[in-house]
Amino acid sequence: MTTATNVEHAYASNQQIESKGYRLLRACGSGASSEVYEAEHVATGQRVALKLCHSAASGSSARVRFFSEAAILAELESPHIPRLLDEHCQLGFFVMELLEGDTLEVAADEPLAPARVAAIMAELALALEAVHERGIVHCDIKPENVLLARAADGSVQVKLVDFGIARCQAHESTTQGDWFGTPLYMCPEQAAGKGGQLDVTTDTWAYAMLAYRLVSGRHYYPIEALQRTLLRVAYDPVIAPSAIGCRVSPAFDAWFLRSCSRDPSQRFRSVREQSRALEEALSTSKQVRIEACDFRPSWICDGPDLRTARRNAPFGMIATLGLVSALAMSVYASWP
Numbered sequence: 001m002t003t004a005t006n007v008e009h010a011y012a013s014n015q016q017i018e019s020k021g022y023r024l025l026r027a028c029g030s031g032a033s034s035e036v037y038e039a040e041h042v043a044t045g046q047r048v049a050l051k052l053c054h055s056a057a058s059g060s061s062a063r064v065r066f067f068s069e070a071a072i073l074a075e076l077e078s079p080h081i082p083r084l085l086d087e088h089c090q091l092g093f094f095v096m097e098l099l100e101g102d103t104l105e106v107a108a109d110e111p112l113a114p115a116r117v118a119a120i121m122a123e124l125a126l127a128l129e130a131v132h133e134r135g136i137v138h139c140d141i142k143p144e145n146v147l148l149a150r151a152a153d154g155s156v157q158v159k160l161v162d163f164g165i166a167r168c169q170a171h172e173s174t175t176q177g178d179w180f181g182t183p184l185y186m187c188p189e190q191a192a193g194k195g196g197q198l199d200v201t202t203d204t205w206a207y208a209m210l211a212y213r214l215v216s217g218r219h220y221y222p223i224e225a226l227q228r229t230l231l232r233v234a235y236d237p238v239i240a241p242s243a244i245g246c247r248v249s250p251a252f253d254a255w256f257l258r259s260c261s262r263d264p265s266q267r268f269r270s271v272r273e274q275s276r277a278l279e280e281a282l283s284t285s286k287q288v289r290i291e292a293c294d295f296r297p298s299w300i301c302d303g304p305d306l307r308t309a310r311r312n313a314p315f316g317m318i319a320t321l322g323l324v325s326a327l328a329m330s331v332y333a334s335w336p
Contacts, residue, residue, distance in 0.1 A: 012052060012091040018042070020088050022050055022095065033062035034164070038098060048085060049099065053092035063092070069163045070094040075134050080127035081160055099159055101150045104143035104214070111217040114282040120146075121211055123158035125275035128207065131160070132200050132271065137167045139198065141206035142185045143213060167198060183229040184219050185209045188262055191233035201267040204274050208259030211278060216246045238262060251281040 017024060021042050028036045028049065039050040053066045066089070073084040073096065087094035104120070112120075124146055131138055138145075140162060147159040165180045181190045187205035189197040212220050220241075221232055238260045240253040255277050261267050268274035 012088070012093050016091050017050070017052075017093065020086075020091070022048070024050065031164070034066060039095070047098045049082070049096045051094055051096065065164050066092070068168075069166065072134075072136055072163045072166050072168065075136075076130055078127055078130035080123055080158055081130060099147055099149040099161070101148045101156065101159075104146040104148065104210070107148065108143045108213050109217060112214050114215065117211060117214045118279045118282045120148075120158055120214065121207070121278055122275050124160060124207070124210075125271045127158065127160035128203055128271040131166070132203070135168055136163075137198055137200065138163065138203050138206075139165050139167055139190070140181050140185070141203055141210055142182045143210065146210070183226060183233060184221050184223070186230075186233050187260075187264075188234050189264065191230045197264070199264070200269065200271070201264040204268045204271055205260055207271060207274060208256055211259075212241060212246070212256060215248060215252070215282075216241065249281060249284045251284045255281040 014024065017039075022039045023042055025038045025040055025047075028038055030036075033054050035052050035054070037050045037052065039048050040046070041048060051066075051069075053063055070084065070087045070089055073082065073094075074087070082096040082099060085095045085097060124141075128138065128141075138160070141160075145160065145162045147161055148156050149159045150156055180195070183191065185206040187198075187202050189195075190202060209220055221229060223229075224232075238257065241248050241256055242250075242253050255274075258266065258277075259268055259274060268277070
């Protein structure tokens with residue numbers, strides 16, 4: 001394996017990283033504000049994952065998020081969350097256990113068997129339980145952030161990764177107009193920029209959107225321009241999967257509609273309850289089949305409903321949407 005000899009745009013130099021006992025081996029992924037490398041602990045030979053803050057993020061809110069992620073990982077103890085092994089945030093990097101495997105983005109291109117979906121989502125629920133018990137909201141549950149990690153014995157374990165935009169409810173506050181997350185998995189409060197209203201139900205909404213992706217092999221919302229997607233999520237009604245061509249049981253429809261209620265108080269209040277209800281709903285489902293459907297029922301096209309949503313949207317949101325294109329990289333970014 002070739003040793004990395006130059007780290008462009010990194011806050012810490014190779015020499016500084018090596019002075020702390022680590023040697024970079026290869027780049028594994030890159031995001032808006034950081035990069036992840038496979039590295040070696042020089043003294044022990046242990047292979048680890050080293051997350052490095054970009055120099056461009058130094059002194060910015062991105063660097064604050066970077067510090068926050070390390071602090072959050074230090075608090076969490078779960079076999080379904082990567083372990084923090086070392087941190088040198090003053091130099092702009094921290095070290096985690098190295099995970100091998102594919103993300104759910106790879107597995108989710110085709111519908112999965114209900115039993116497999118239930119098993120994956122049950123393990124993910126264990127990770128989220130550990131997160132929520134600490135008063136933390138992940139805020140970015142999506143296929144790219146769920147890893148099917150392979151162990152040395154060949155077993156596979158679900159791991160929840162990327163806490164770069166996670167929020168600690170007790171210590172952090174966000175304000176009207178704050179956007180963060182991935183639009184296709186945002187709850188309406190996120191899409192409307194109501195950062196101060198995010199809580200456990202932010203994650204339970206995204207958990208349901210992820211379950212839909214796994215059973216159907218596609219996103220619930222169509223992939224469109226960023227502004228249009230945000231408006232859809234923030235204001236359009238949520239309809240049952242079976243009404244848009246996804247052959248699932250009435251029990252799954254009911255579970256999905258409760259999970260994605262536009263009223264947060266009507267959603268599941270714990271991911272444990274939500275996971276158990278999903279397992280029951282999927283136990284009554286056969287292999288999902290998708291009918292030919294381009295996700296264009298009359299209420300969701302360029303007709304009166306979308307125009308009404310635009311008319312009724314708060315002025316501040318419409319005005320701020322003019323700036324969203326400039327934020328597209330940070331909103332869509334799958335930060336490593």
